[in-house]
Amino acid sequence: MEKGYTVITGATGGLGGAFTRLCFKENEPLVLLGRSEEKLAALKGELLAERSNAEVLTYAVDLTNAGSRDEFMQDFALKNGKIKRLINVAGVDTQKGFTLYTQEKIVFQTRVNFEAAVCLCKFALDHAAEGLEIINVSSISGSCPMPYFAIYSASKRALTDFSLALREEVKKDGVKVTAVTPGGIPTREDVKEQIKGQGLWGKLTAKSPETVARASLKGVKKNKAVVVPGFFNKAMTVFTKLLPRGIKLKFIAKRWSKISKDAF
Numbered sequence: 001m002e003k004g005y006t007v008i009t010g011a012t013g014g015l016g017g018a019f020t021r022l023c024f025k026e027n028e029p030l031v032l033l034g035r036s037e038e039k040l041a042a043l044k045g046e047l048l049a050e051r052s053n054a055e056v057l058t059y060a061v062d063l064t065n066a067g068s069r070d071e072f073m074q075d076f077a078l079k080n081g082k083i084k085r086l087i088n089v090a091g092v093d094t095q096k097g098f099t100l101y102t103q104e105k106i107v108f109q110t111r112v113n114f115e116a117a118v119c120l121c122k123f124a125l126d127h128a129a130e131g132l133e134i135i136n137v138s139s140i141s142g143s144c145p146m147p148y149f150a151i152y153s154a155s156k157r158a159l160t161d162f163s164l165a166l167r168e169e170v171k172k173d174g175v176k177v178t179a180v181t182p183g184g185i186p187t188r189e190d191v192k193e194q195i196k197g198q199g200l201w202g203k204l205t206a207k208s209p210e211t212v213a214r215a216s217l218k219g220v221k222k223n224k225a226v227v228v229p230g231f232f233n234k235a236m237t238v239f240t241k242l243l244p245r246g247i248k249l250k251f252i253a254k255r256w257s258k259i260s261k262d263a264f
C-alpha cells in the first residue's frame with residue numbers, strides 16, 4: 001500500500017483513542033480529529049512520549065460545522081497528503097424521547113453521526129492513497145428503529161446503509177469500505193453505568209474499545225462489508241431481524257423510555 005495517513009475522527013474519545021493507539025503501534029502517520037485542543041494535545045503528547053519522531057497531526061474540528069470541516073480539509077490538502085485509511089468514529093449517542101429534543105440538539109446529533117462521516121468519505125476518496133480503507137463506526141442500535149433512541153438509531157442505520165452502497169460503488173477502484181456495528185463499549189462513565197444496568201446481557205455483549213478497534217481493523221483488511229464485534233451481538237442482530245416489527249418496537253419503547261443520557 002502506498003504511504004499515506006490514517007485519519008481518525010473522535011480520536012479524543014474512548015473508541016477513537018483505542019483506534020489511535022493501535023494504528024500508532026503500527027507506525028502509521030496519523031491525523032487525529034477531535035473538538036478539544038487540550039484533549040488532542042494531551043493525546044499527541046502521550047504518543048510522542050512513546051516515539052518522539054512519529055508523525056501525528058491534530059486538528060480541532062467541530063464536525064457539525066461545514067466551515068470548520070473545510071478548514072481542516074483545505075489545510076490537509078495543502079500538505080499534498082494522501083489518505084490510506086479513514087476511520088469515522090465521532091458520534092453522539094444522546095438518548096431521550098424525541099419531544100424532549102431542541103432543534104439545536106437534533107441538528108447536532110444528525111450532523112455528527114451522518115453528515116460529517118459522509119463528507120469525510122468524499123474527502124478521503126478525493127485524496128486517496130492506493131488501497132484506501134474506510135471504516136465507518138455505526139452501531140448495533142441501527143439494526144432496527146428504536147423508540148426513545150430514535151435519532152441515534154436512524155442516523156446509525158443511515159451510516160450503515162451508506163457504507164454498503166458506497167462500498168459497491170468504489171470497489172472497482174480498490175477501495176474497501178466497512179461498517180462496524182458494535183454493541184455496548186465501556187468508554188464514558190455514563191455508558192459504563194448503562195452497560196452495568198443491563199446485568200448479564202450487558203456483560204455478555206459489551207466489548208472493550210481495544211477489542212472493537214482490533215476487530216474493525218481486521219475486518220476492513222479482509223474487506224468485510226459489516227463487522228459485528230462479539231458472538232452475542234451477532235446473534236442479536238440475526239434474532240432482531242426475525243422478530244415482527246410491532247413486538248420489537250413495543251419491547252424497545254418499554255425498556256428505553258426509562259433511560260436518558262445526554263453527554264454532549
Ligand SMILES: NC(=O)c1ccc[n+]([C@@H]2O[C@H](COP(=O)([O-])OP(=O)(O)OC[C@H]3O[C@@H](n4cnc5c(N)ncnc54)[C@H](OP(=O)(O)O)[C@@H]3O)[C@@H](O)[C@H]2O)c1
Pocket residue numbers: 009010011012013014015016033034035036039061062063064089090091092093112137138139140181182183184185186187188191264
Ligand atoms: N460506547 C458505546 O457503547 C458504543 C456502542 C456502539 C457504537 N458506538 C459508537 O462508537 C463511536 C465512539 O463512541 P465512544 O463511546 O468512544 O464515544 P466518546 O468517548 O463519547 O467519543 C466521542 C468522540 O466524538 C467526538 N465528537 C463529538 N461531537 C463532535 C463534534 N461536533 N465534532 C467533532 N468531534 C465530535 C468527541 O469529541 P470530544 O472529545 O471533544 O467530546 C469524541 O472524540 C460513536 O460513533 C458511537 O456512536 C459506541
